[in-house]
Amino acid sequence: MQNNIPKSYDYVIIGSGFGGSVSALRLSEKGYKVLVIEKGKWWKPEDFPKNNWHLRKWLWLPFFRFFGFFKMTFLRHVGILSGVGVGGGSLVYANTLPRPKKQFFETGSWAGITDWQKELEPHYKTAEKMLGATRTIQLFDADLALKEVAKKMGHDKEFEPTDVAVFFGEPEMEVADPFFDGEGPRRVGCNFCGACMTGCRYNAKNTLDKNYLYLAMKKGAEVVAEQKVTDVRPAGKKDGSDGYVVTYKKSTSLLFSRKKQIKAKGIVFSGGVLGTVRLLLDMKEKGLPQLSNMTGNDIRTNNESLIQVHSSEKEKDFSKGVAIGSIFPPDENSHVEPVRYGSGSGFFKLMGVPLTFGKNGWNRTGKLLKKLITRPGTWLSIYFSKNFSKESVILLFMQHLDSTLRFKRGLFNLKSTVSSGKAPTSFIPRAKELAEHTSDIIHGAPFVMTTEALFGIPTTAHILGGAVIGNSPETGVIDPHHKVFGYQNMYVCDGSAISANPGVNPSLTITAMTERAMHFIPEKQKE
Numbered sequence: 001m002q003n004n005i006p007k008s009y010d011y012v013i014i015g016s017g018f019g020g021s022v023s024a025l026r027l028s029e030k031g032y033k034v035l036v037i038e039k040g041k042w043w044k045p046e047d048f049p050k051n052n053w054h055l056r057k058w059l060w061l062p063f064f065r066f067f068g069f070f071k072m073t074f075l076r077h078v079g080i081l082s083g084v085g086v087g088g089g090s091l092v093y094a095n096t097l098p099r100p101k102k103q104f105f106e107t108g109s110w111a112g113i114t115d116w117q118k119e120l121e122p123h124y125k126t127a128e129k130m131l132g133a134t135r136t137i138q139l140f141d142a143d144l145a146l147k148e149v150a151k152k153m154g155h156d157k158e159f160e161p162t163d164v165a166v167f168f169g170e171p172e173m174e175v176a177d178p179f180f181d182g183e184g185p186r187r188v189g190c191n192f193c194g195a196c197m198t199g200c201r202y203n204a205k206n207t208l209d210k211n212y213l214y215l216a217m218k219k220g221a222e223v224v225a226e227q228k229v230t231d232v233r234p235a236g237k238k239d240g241s242d243g244y245v246v247t248y249k250k251s252t253s254l255l256f257s258r259k260k261q262i263k264a265k266g267i268v269f270s271g272g273v274l275g276t277v278r279l280l281l282d283m284k285e286k287g288l289p290q291l292s293n294m295t296g297n298d299i300r301t302n303n304e305s306l307i308q309v310h311s312s313e314k315e316k317d318f319s320k321g322v323a324i325g326s327i328f329p330p331d332e333n334s335h336v337e338p339v340r341y342g343s344g345s346g347f348f349k350l351m352g353v354p355l356t357f358g359k360n361g362w363n364r365t366g367k368l369l370k371k372l373i374t375r376p377g378t379w380l381s382i383y384f385s386k387n388f389s390k391e392s393v394i395l396l397f398m399q400h401l402d403s404t405l406r407f408k409r410g411l412f413n414l415k416s417t418v419s420s421g422k423a424p425t426s427f428i429p430r431a432k433e434l435a436e437h438t439s440d441i442i443h444g445a446p447f448v449m450t451t452e453a454l455f456g457i458p459t460t461a462h463i464l465g466g467a468v469i470g471n472s473p474e475t476g477v478i479d480p481h482h483k484v485f486g487y488q489n490m491y492v493c494d495g496s497a498i499s500a501n502p503g504v505n506p507s508l509t510i511t512a513m514t515e516r517a518m519h520f521i522p523e524k525q526k527e
């Protein structure tokens, strides 16, 4: 450990995802000296893998020296998919930027504090502009199948193309930045290869390193990659009013790496739920004991269900299009989207088994075995499929209905516990109904992650909460301006601050909420 602290910043931002990147730009614009510390790597378009069989380039599993950008975390009550790298979840996400319905703004721990929908409206507009939200210009086989499902369920009028963070210019033609009057990087048009979730190799996806972070660095923000923050504690007075000491170490070194320290007047926690909540829970035990007892509480999953349907229609190509090209609400509480991986990506077939439904685990196992024995051809054709992503649609089902978990410190990782609310479940009848309709329409068979079928553990790409907004430390970890209760100049700006289930993909909301939080921070005063 170094005794002489080499550098001092106005703000250290932990993590470079949606919350971190917005914070980096807005604080730099206000004249602050900013450092962003990111655990994952920098990625250039040509570095992304061609498909998800390139496990070393795709998965983040540092123990095995896999330094990719996609992380899977399995806890007792939830399986979590997330992104790691400069740009956070934007590297791996499916670019979709819907706005939540009214119920999101009126439920959860933040309900009633203000008119959130009205207050956030201008910030949603800014977020859409900055992320380059553009209506999908072309629908493909998976979207057309979903449109049929919507029609069958009487919701075809509400079926629509998605707004996505993609540049729809001429494919393969590089042009000057089309989003920020030439201030941003040069870009290439989308070719609808469907590979957005294994990283865009064509420079068409508007990842955060091409908008917020790029512009922040132009304003002087520094970004260090492959460094993990392990400790944050007050430098002097215990409320942090003398600033903080941040400890970090290399995240990709072979053996043990030397710890480094820097000083910051302010901290923004933006490590995503897995990063921020873990760090806050650790710090509550060590350097930041005044953190609210709500830390780790109110974890939400968007009440999500992910079901794949493998089609027997070989002439269709479900891998073409942007990763999510359409959406419809099958009822007033839910949304569904068809998700695709690009051609050649078939890793998830190894983790899947036939969809089996029901709350009793033994009963499900029995049903599963029966399906495997009575229809072996169907399932063998999935496992031996040569181009699984061309033949499959993933249904992403989300609800704003409430369900919560609590995260605590485990021995090696976080551990999930059931809190006072209803826990998320894999068995949502509406999701099953959608899978069955889709299977009928594309002549397919539905299947889910093994962890869902055998252990009833739902999987989510939208882990949220754990440092929610409240009126007091009894109801939240942060106040309505995202300031951490009990500490000065300390903020949480990422998915952990989401205080109810949005029922739609959350990145636009995380971006808008961070825009609003940053808007309250004054310009730097001359010293």
Ligand SMILES: Cc1cc2nc3c(=O)[nH]c(=O)nc-3n(C[C@H](O)[C@H](O)[C@H](O)COP(=O)(O)OP(=O)(O)OC[C@H]3O[C@@H](n4cnc5c(N)ncnc54)[C@H](O)[C@@H]3O)c2cc1C
Binding pocket: 014, 015, 016, 017, 018, 019, 020, 037, 038, 039, 040, 081, 082, 083, 084, 085, 086, 087, 088, 089, 090, 092, 093, 094, 095, 096, 097, 197, 227, 228, 229, 230, 270, 271, 272, 273, 274, 275, 276, 279, 324, 461, 462, 463, 493, 494, 495, 496, 505, 506, 507, 508, 510
């Ligand atoms: C496959 C997939 C598809 C998705 N598709 C969509 C979609 O279409 N639309 C949508 O809205 N959302 C989508 N999401 C969800 C979206 O990616 C997340 O909700 C979003 O990225 C969360 O943003 P965040 O600011 O909370 O943090 P993140 O974007 O998760 O970023 C956090 C960053 O902090 C870093 N970090 C964590 N801990 C530390 C530490 N201690 N020190 C240093 N760095 C640290 C992490 O490496 C990471 O890069 C998808 C997610 C996945 C996995």
Ligand code: SF4
Binding pocket: 166, 189, 190, 191, 192, 193, 194, 195, 196, 197, 199, 200, 201, 202, 203, 204, 205, 321, 322, 323
């Ligand atoms: S569809 Fe292909 S080219 Fe278009 S944004 Fe996604 S990965 Fe990039």
